Amino acid sequence: xxxxxxxxxxxxxxGERMIERLRRKAFLPESRKxxxxxxxxxxxxxxxxxxxxxxxxxxxxxRLPPPPPSENGRRPGYTVEELxxxxxxxxxxxxxxxxxxxxxxAVQNFKGGVGKSTVTTHLAHYFAVxxxxxxxxxxxxxxxxxxxxxxxxxxxxxxxxxLYPYLSIDPTQADLLYAVKKxxxxxxxxxxSNLELFDVEYELAAAGADGGSILATRFRKLKAGLxxxxxxxxxxxxxxxxxxxxxxxxxxxxxxxxxxxxxATTPDFCSTVQFLSMMDQVLHQLTxxxxxxxxxxxxxxxxxxxxxxxxxxxxxxxxxxxxxxALLPVPILESAEISxxxxxxxxxxxxxxxxxxxxxxxxxxxxxxEALGQVEALVRRNWGRVAPASEEDVVNEAA
Ligand SMILES: Nc1ncnc2c1ncn2[C@@H]1O[C@H](COP(=O)(O)OP(=O)(O)OP(=O)(O)O)[C@@H](O)[C@H]1O
Ligand SMILES: [Mg+2]
Numbered sequence: 001x002x003x004x005x006x007x008x009x010x011x012x013x014x015g016e017r018m019i020e021r022l023r024r025k026a027f028l029p030e031s032r033k034x035x036x037x038x039x040x041x042x043x044x045x046x047x048x049x050x051x052x053x054x055x056x057x058x059x060x061x062x063r064l065p066p067p068p069p070s071e072n073g074r075r076p077g078y079t080v081e082e083l084x085x086x087x088x089x090x091x092x093x094x095x096x097x098x099x100x101x102x103x104x105x106a107v108q109n110f111k112g113g114v115g116k117s118t119v120t121t122h123l124a125h126y127f128a129v130x131x132x133x134x135x136x137x138x139x140x141x142x143x144x145x146x147x148x149x150x151x152x153x154x155x156x157x158x159x160x161x162x163l164y165p166y167l168s169i170d171p172t173q174a175d176l177l178y179a180v181k182k183x184x185x186x187x188x189x190x191x192x193s194n195l196e197l198f199d200v201e202y203e204l205a206a207a208g209a210d211g212g213s214i215l216a217t218r219f220r221k222l223k224a225g226l227x228x229x230x231x232x233x234x235x236x237x238x239x240x241x242x243x244x245x246x247x248x249x250x251x252x253x254x255x256x257x258x259x260x261x262x263x264a265t266t267p268d269f270c271s272t273v274q275f276l277s278m279m280d281q282v283l284h285q286l287t288x289x290x291x292x293x294x295x296x297x298x299x300x301x302x303x304x305x306x307x308x309x310x311x312x313x314x315x316x317x318x319x320x321x322x323x324x325x326a327l328l329p330v331p332i333l334e335s336a337e338i339s340x341x342x343x344x345x346x347x348x349x350x351x352x353x354x355x356x357x358x359x360x361x362x363x364x365x366x367x368x369x370e371a372l373g374q375v376e377a378l379v380r381r382n383w384g385r386v387a388p389a390s391e392e393d394v395v396n397e398a399a
Contacts, residue, residue, distance in 0.1 A: 016154060019152060019154070020152060020154075020155060022343075022345075023147075023150070023152045023345065034184045035079070035080055035184040035185060035350060036350075036352035037079075037080065037349065037350060037351070037352050038076050038077030038078060038079060038352065039077050039078045039080075039083055040075070040077045040078075041055060041056075041067070041075070041077075041078075043077075044077075044078050044083055044086060047083065047129065047130065047131070048083075048086060048087060048090060048092040049092060050090060050092060054090065055086065055090070058086075058089060058090060063089050063090075064085070064086060064089055064090075065082075065085075068082075080128065080129070080185060080186060080187070081186045083129075083131070084131060084186060084187060087131045092131070093131055094130055094131050094132055094234075094380075095131070095132065095133060095234050096234050096383050097383065097384065099384075100382070100383040100384065101256065101296075101382065102230040102231070102233055102234055102235065102236060103234070103235045103236065103256065103257055103296070103379040104226060104227075104230055104236040104238065104254060104255045104256045104257065105123075105235065105236070105237050105238065105255060105256075105257045105258070105259055105375070105379075106238045106240060106251050106252060106254075106255035106257070106258050106259070107119050107120045107123070107237060107238065107239055107240075107259050107260075107261060108238075108240050108248070108251065108252065108255075108258060108259075108260060108275075109242065109260050109261060109262060109271070109272055109275050110242055110243055110244055110248070110271070110274075110275045110278065111242060111262065111267075111268055111271035111272060111275060112242040113242075114242075114261045114262050114263060114268055114272075114303055115261040115262075115263065115303030115304055115332070116140075116239055116240075116242065116261055117140070117144035117145045117148060117239055118261075118303065118338060118342070119259070119261045119301065119303055119332070120136060120145050120237050120238075120239040121136070121145055121148045121149070121347045122332075122338075122347050122348065122349065122368055122372060123237055123259075123372055123375060124136045124185075124188050124235075124237050124347075125185065125188065125347045125348075125349035125350065126349060126368065126369065126372040126373075126376070127234070127235050127237075127372075127376065128185050128187050128188045128349070129349055130376060131187070132187065132233075132234040132235050133187050133232065133233045133234045133235075134185075134187060134188045134189070134233060134234070134235050134236075134237065135180070135188075135189050135190075135191070135229060135230070135232075135233045135235075135236045135237070136149070136188065136189070136190045136191070136236075136237050136239070137163070137190075137191040137226065137236065137237070137238045137239070138162075138190065138191060138192055138193035138239050139163065139193065139197075139238055139239060139240045139241065139247050139248075139251050140193055140197075140239055140240060140241040140242070140247075141193060141194065141195050141196070141197040141198040141241060142193075142195075142241065143157070143192070143193040143194050143195070143197075144239075145190075145193070145239045146190070146192040146193050146194070147345060148342065148345055148346070148347065149183050149190050149192070149345075150183075150184070150345050151192055153192065153193060153194035153195065154194065154195070157192045157193070157194040158194070158196075159194065159196035159197070159199070160172075161178075161179060161181070161192060161194075162179065162191070162192060162193050162194055162196065162197045163176075163179060163191060163193070163197060163200070163222075163247075164196060164197050164199060164200060165178070165179075166178075166179070166221065166222075166225060167200045167218050167221065167222065167246075167247070167250070168199070168200065168203065169203045169204075169207065169214060171221075175225055175228060176191065176225040176226065176228065176229050177229070179191040179192075180229065184350075189233075197247070200218075200246055200247055201245045201246055201247065204218075204246050215246060215249070216289070216291065218246060218250050219249065219250050219253045219254075219286075219291055220291075221250075222250040222251070222253070222254045223250075223253055223254040226238075226254045227254075234379075235379060238251050238254070238255055240252075244278060244282070249282065249286075252279070252282070252283070252293065253286060253291060253293050255295065256294060256295060256296050257295050257296050257297050257298070257378070257379070258295050258297070258298045258299070259299055259300075259301060259375060260272060260275070260276075260298075260299070260300045260301070261300075261301050261302075261303035261332075262300060262301075262302065262303060262319075263302065263303055263304045263305075263312075263334075264302050264304075264305050264306075264311075264312040264313075264315040264316040264319065264331070265311070265312070265315055266315055269315055269318065269319060269322075272300070273322075296378075296381075296382055297378045297381075298326060299326055299327070299328050299374075299375070299378065300319070300323055300326055300327045300328065301327075301328045301331065301332065301371065301374075301375075302316060302319065302327070302328075302331030302332065303331075303332050304332065304333075304334040305331035305332065305333050305334060306333070306334045307333065316331070328371070328374045328375075329374070330367075330370050330371045330374055331371065332367065332368065332371045332372075333363075333364065333367045335360065335363075335364040335367075336355075336356055336360065337351075337354070337355055337356050337360050337361050337364040338364065340355040340356065341355060348361075348364055348365055348368055349365075349368075
């Protein structure tokens with residue numbers, strides 16, 4: 001009988017070659033050399049919570065470097081790096097106080113394709129634009145988040161650069177510092193992943209009777225390792241795999257907040273209910289085993305809401321009734337801009353010009369700012385520090 005088995009390998013190879021081609025294209029010097037986004041002075045002032053005048057004054061008196069020279073009568077705007085410097089000089093950093101606990105957010109749902117990696121990467125870049133120090137940890141061997149950061153997990157990342165050497169049965173690393181990679185964003189770091197991270201799951205299955213104690217050791221290790229790293233960040237975002245395995249469990253335990261993305265569809269709703277009930281059972285078992293889990297917040301977010309689809313509105317209503325205030329009121333809208341950006345291995349926050357129409361782009365970004373701002377507010381809720389400089393301070397200072 002004819003068998004098509006050999007075809008599988010060929011398909012994989014052809015696919016890999018295509019991914020590499022896409023990645024190279026995304027990284028052609030003219031299409032992506034580091035980070036291109038720029039912010040006009042009005043936008044910068046709005047982000048800092050001050051007046052444009054305050055920025056201009058600081059540029060005039062030398063506290064800030066002179067504004068970027070204009071080209072063809074238009075100023076190119078400030079880079080993320082310049083924006084961060086501006087925050088430092090003008091005392092408008094949103095960073096937590098040393099005693100405030102950094103947020104370690106698991107973006108989790110056992111259902112696949114609900115938008116975990118999309119939410120993780122956009123949340124990371126949203127926080128970065130707002131001036132926070134961010135660490136993203138790709139805990140999924142599918143490595144979508146790693147790809148969205150512009151790495152090819154197959155070619156650019158080795159197992160030794162992932163969580164593996166730290167979580168392996170025979171660990172070769174005692175802390176997680178080795179795994180932290182710089183990204184094009186000055187204030188976002190990444191621990192990448194690749195397919196070989198899945199070995200962590202195999203090892204446990206092979207460990208037989210010792211499985212329980214190995215599992216417990218890994219839980220403690222991931223939590224300890226991430227808590228250590230988190231000292232240098234305001235927000236740590238974890239993208240776990242869409243399944244109940246060692247790594248997912250360790251992530252749940254290492255996090256101090258849980259964000260559950262889901263689309264407004266019946267299958268996503270049903271799977272998410274199952275996920276929540278499974279989480280409930282697992283968390284009880286962990287607590288009974290003396291492994292402590294605590295979340296500052298647990299929220300669900302609708303991750304690809306299509307306002308023109310009546311079925312989405314209906315399912316959303318069902319979700320509101322079931323989850324009440326745990327469902328964040330502002331959903332992330334489904335947008336071609338997001339999927340097009342993903343094709344270029346980018347988030348909306350990395351685009352220096354719209355892919356679709358200017359209107360689509362603007363609407364998409366405004367929606368993301370609002371939706372992800374809800375998560376920022378939850379993170380800040382537990383920080384006991386003063387808000388970034390307000391207009392009032394500026395007036396008083398100038399007086
Ligand atoms: N708001 C959105 N608008 C348009 N497309 C979206 C949106 N959110 C997610 N997508 C698309 O949906 C697909 C699945 O998203 P994503 O990879 O983030 O899900 P995931 O939960 O991480 O999947 P997995 O379970 O495989 O890890 C991707 O193609 C992504 O580009
Ligand atoms: Mg994913």
